[in-house]
Amino acid sequence: MKENHIVNLLERRSLGSLSVAELERVKAHTAACPECLLAYQAAQASLLLLQERASVIVEPPPFFQTKVMAAIREQKLSSKRLRFSRVWQTARPLVASMGALVVLLLALTFFNNSEPPTEPSNVASVNDSAPEWVIVDSDDAGDEMTYSQALTVLYDPTMEAGDADGK
Amino acid sequence: MTDPLEQASDLELAKLAQETDETAFAEIVRRYSPRVFQVASRFFRERSQVEDASQEIFLRAYTHLADYEGRGSLEGWLTRIATTTCLNLLRASQRRPESELAEMPEAEAEWLDNHLAGISAERHRSAEKSREAADLADRVLGTLSPDDRLVLMLVDADEMPIKDVASATGWSESKVKVQAFRARRRMREAVEKLLSVRKRNPSK
Numbered sequence: 001m002k003e004n005h006i007v008n009l010l011e012r013r014s015l016g017s018l019s020v021a022e023l024e025r026v027k028a029h030t031a032a033c034p035e036c037l038l039a040y041q042a043a044q045a046s047l048l049l050l051q052e053r054a055s056v057i058v059e060p061p062p063f064f065q066t067k068v069m070a071a072i073r074e075q076k077l078s079s080k081r082l083r084f085s086r087v088w089q090t091a092r093p094l095v096a097s098m099g100a101l102v103v104l105l106l107a108l109t110f111f112n113n114s115e116p117p118t119e120p121s122n123v124a125s126v127n128d129s130a131p132e133w134v135i136v137d138s139d140d141a142g143d144e145m146t147y148s149q150a151l152t153v154l155y156d157p158t159m160e161a162g163d164a165d166g167k
Numbered sequence: 168m169t170d171p172l173e174q175a176s177d178l179e180l181a182k183l184a185q186e187t188d189e190t191a192f193a194e195i196v197r198r199y200s201p202r203v204f205q206v207a208s209r210f211f212r213e214r215s216q217v218e219d220a221s222q223e224i225f226l227r228a229y230t231h232l233a234d235y236e237g238r239g240s241l242e243g244w245l246t247r248i249a250t251t252t253c254l255n256l257l258r259a260s261q262r263r264p265e266s267e268l269a270e271m272p273e274a275e276a277e278w279l280d281n282h283l284a285g286i287s288a289e290r291h292r293s294a295e296k297s298r299e300a301a302d303l304a305d306r307v308l309g310t311l312s313p314d315d316r317l318v319l320m321l322v323d324a325d326e327m328p329i330k331d332v333a334s335a336t337g338w339s340e341s342k343v344k345v346q347a348f349r350a351r352r353r354m355r356e357a358v359e360k361l362l363s364v365r366k367r368n369p370s371k
Contacts, residue, residue, distance in 0.1 A: 011352045014323040042359040045282050046351070047323060049307060049358070052300035054324035057208045058217040060200035068196050068225045069189060075226060 005029070006036050010043045170194075177241035185232050192232075196225055199245050206249035209320040210257050210313075212305050220256055224249045243334065250317070250335045257313035271361065275303040279365050307357050315350035322347045 006026045009018070018026070030037040145153070172180065172194040180198075183191035200221065207220040228248050235244050271279075278299045308316045317336065321327045322343070329347075333340045 010355065011348050014326070014347075014351070016323065016326065038359055038362060039355060041283065042355045042362055043351075045279065045358045045362065046307075046354045048282065049300055049304035050319055050324035050354075052297050053304035053308070054209065054320060055297065056212065056301045057205050058214050060204050060221070061218065064200055064218070064221070065193055065196045068222055069193050071222055071226060072189070072192070072229050075230075 005033065007039050010039060015043050015047045178237045181232065181235050181237060181241055184229075185235075192229055195228075195241070195245075199242060202242060203245060203249050206246060207253055209325075210253040210316070212301070220253055221249075223256065224252045227252055246335050247337065250321075251337065254313055254317055254336070257316070271303075271306075274299045275306070276365060278303055279361055283362060283365060307354060307361075310357055311350065311353055314346055315353055318343060318346045319350045319354060323351070 006029045009022065009026065026036075026040060030040045172183075172191060175183070175191070175194070177195075177198075180191045180195050184195060203221045203224050204217060207217045207224065211217045211220055224245070228245055231248070235241065278296060281296075308319070311319070318332065321332045321335065322329070327335075329340050329343050332338075332343045336343065338346070
């Protein structure tokens with residue numbers, strides 16, 4: 001009967017952990033069941049293979065400790081570099097804008113200094129000593145005479161004062 | 168004169184190492200390298216792979232040193248890191264396709280034939296035969312998942328108690344039992360296939 005097959009027992013527990021009574025039961029069953037015999041042989045071979053594999057142990061080489069410590073120092077260095085690059089990534093726009101601002105301020109300072117110095121306004125009015133002569137008729141501000149016209153009016157005997165007024 | 172660190176307890180060493188004392192951590196590496204190599208040897212066969220995995224384990228231990236609160240043993244804590252690191256490394260590496268099992272070298276086939284012939288383990292336990300058996304074990308285990316491989320090596324090969332396996336892997340005890348049950352079946356089926364082939368064609 002299928003229920004009596006020992007396959008389930010072989011899967012539930014390691015072959016090495018089976019009791020003597022359980023092993024006897026397995027052997028008795030496999031003597032009459034070729035299907036379970038193959039399963040039992042495979043389980044035995046599996047356990048042997050695993051035990052042989054477990055016996056393979058690589059020993060640490062003599063300078064392993066030094067190698068690990070060097071790797072740790074290297075890891076520390078690279079993590080510092082990584083941290084700096086992360087900070088730089090974050091601060092880059094700020095630093096760039098600050099740099100641009102400094103450049104702008106320097107440029108403004110430079111261009112301001114290179115222009116010729118302008119004199120104060122009161123000095124300029126003193127130099128402006130020859131303004132165009134204008135005689136303003138106090139009665140009519142729109143009626144202006146130039147200097148030569150005024151001389152003509154004053155010294156031309158042919159002209160009378162009334163003509164000069166245009167009357 | 169002996170180094171005072173050699174006399175220090177695990178907890179003292181861990182505390183010193185947590186305070187970024189490199190020499191204390193170097194002492195931890197010296198003390199537990201054999202144990203870490205033993206765990207890594209369960210997962211990897213090549214010396215270079217075992218060494219790389221062990222270095223990775225100590226690097227992870229150094230990075231997570233602040234997590235060790237001294238409740239359990241330092242060895243247990245390191246074993247857990249070693250187990251999970253190796254499991255992750257194994258998961259990351261490519262699994263061998265199952266078809267490779269069919270192409271068995273002559274020496275490994277002979278080992279199976281001897282087993283089928285009922286030659287006792289003691290009789291064919293020479294160094295050479297052991298290596299062939301270990302090679303065959305690697306080939307069979309290579310067809311299983313890393314979790315299956317881990318549980319078979321710890322529970323069946325090392326005969327570790329379920330509770331300790333649960334502690335080393337971070338799995339629950341019931342998960343370890345179920346995983347072991349399924350892994351045994353898968354390994355047995357893989358070996359059964361090989362045995363069937365050898366029974367049908369013993370000369371090949």
